[in-house]
Amino acid sequence: MKIDKFVLAIIIIVLLAYLFPQLGAKESNIPLDLIGSIGIALIFFFYGLKLHPDKIKNGLKNWKLHILVQLATFLLFPILVLLFKPFITSDNQEMIWLAFLFLAALPSTVSSSVVMVSIANGNIPAAIFNASISGLIGIVITPLWMELFLQQTTTEFDLGTIYIKLATEILLPVILGIILQRYLGKYAAKYNKQLTLFDKSIILLIIYKSFSESFEGKVFTSVKIMDLILIFTVDMVLFFVVYSLIGFLSRKLQFNKEDQITAQFCGTKKSLVHGTVFSKILFPSTISIGIILLPLMLFHAFQIFIISILASKLGTRGKV
Template sequence: MKIDKFVLAIIAIVLLAYLFPQLGAKDSEIPLDLIGSIGIALIFFFYGLKLHPDKIKSGLKNWKLHVLVQLSTFLLFPILVLVYKPFITSENQEIIWLAFLFLAALPSTVSSSVVMVSMANGNIPAAIFNASISGLIGIVITPLWMGLFLQQASTDFDLGVIYIKLATEILLPVILGLSLQRFFGKYAAKYNKQLTLFDKSIILLIIYKSFAESFEENVFTSVKIVDLVLIFTIDILLFFVVYSLIGFFSKKLHFNKEDQITAQFCGTKKSLVHGTVFSKILFPSTISTGIILLPLMLFHATQIFIISVIASKLGTREKS
């Protein structure tokens, strides 16, 4: 069986993160966050150039797809984690369970969701809509879910950074691209292959950054190897259960292949950016933030890896 070149690139980038984690550390002299932000903004600008207004209107009318994605993100995920609540027998298990509930209650991540959908030839307008609105819904829903199980005084949320990031990296570039679509749209279509290569490069950067920070901060050695394997296994199982259920419901709702891809890719994503910000606000100092973020970090990196493989494979098919 021929191995996809992009899959090999992902494996290589993870190995690079292991050998040279300092390049992706928070105190690194190489501004990977800035490079990634600029790259994401350019990706969405190019998306805007490639999107015809008529296609956007058509995509946003697909309300069944939007409802399925949001219910999967904010209801299906938490319910699957809540099922295991009665089996908690110790304080340590309680903290790990809270970490998984936190993961389950988070919104989808915008950039990689849409990039992956684009790679797989899915419904890009619907992906942009769902991934973007998910971040806004999560500001309300995520604290509500966690508030049911955390005894903590209410805190004022200062989420201006998220709003600024959403506007500058996603909304404004897309709007700018759309406004210039009639002038430069033909060039975006002509050089679509090169733009796809650029998309994949940014995804590799995100993967490297995610793994490098984990290796640099010794996240993978802060817990027992047995616990780490268990968390990793649960992450994989959680992903595939949600991915399969979304696929099942997509077929029951008679989605075409493009809409099914969008539903499964956007509905299984969880935002590490939102998770990092929320963890500092929602959890008391008595709970280790590192432990709370561990399932999320593993899920984030693993999900990107799995979806990258699936997206790369689907991207080679002929669009219907």
């Protein structure tokens, strides 16, 4: 298996943030925050351009599949993480647990979900619908989940202010994109590769900014190698538990193989795009974004790797 280029780019960016943290530090003259905010708005504007209203309408028909995917994404994941809350005994553990809750509350990723479902010969229209609608639901649900516990750790969490930021940087650009879809949608489809490259570039910029500040503030001195191994292990366990539970429920609901693949692939994915964007908006300056993004980035790398293997294997079923 080849290493995913985006995962490799993330590793390089984190290394650059470690070697040259001053460029992304708060005292830097380079306005990375402003560039990131404009980039985020453009990402979700282009996202709206790709959402064809007819596809959304047609996608509503397979409602059992959609409900299962969205419940797994926004309810099953957080509940599994909440089970570990009673075992938290220190501030360091509390921060890592909060990072896992953030991971669990995020929507599904769009592009890789659809690509992997396609490789595995799953239900592609349903994958497109679920991955797309998940991003919109996440704008509302993810902040609500985080509000329950961020208010306990900081006084800076203001849900009203957060929703205003989400509306101006994410929701309004999406709505504007959907409105202009009939005029500009063909260009979004034509230049999809270039837009995907732009998306990833903005995400890498936000990751660089987040980790630069963390390295500058020596935040990761409290994270030992055993902590990283533990975080990655929990990521793997979380993924396989959700993947197995969705598979079990899919069989109980008598889904065909294509729908089961779509449910498992879309229901286990977590969006690094939304994660980096939401972390920039949801978390106050008193919380290290680098620590918050750590479980998500490890999960992202693992999910791409393991889903690629599963998709390749499932895609060859029935072939000689």
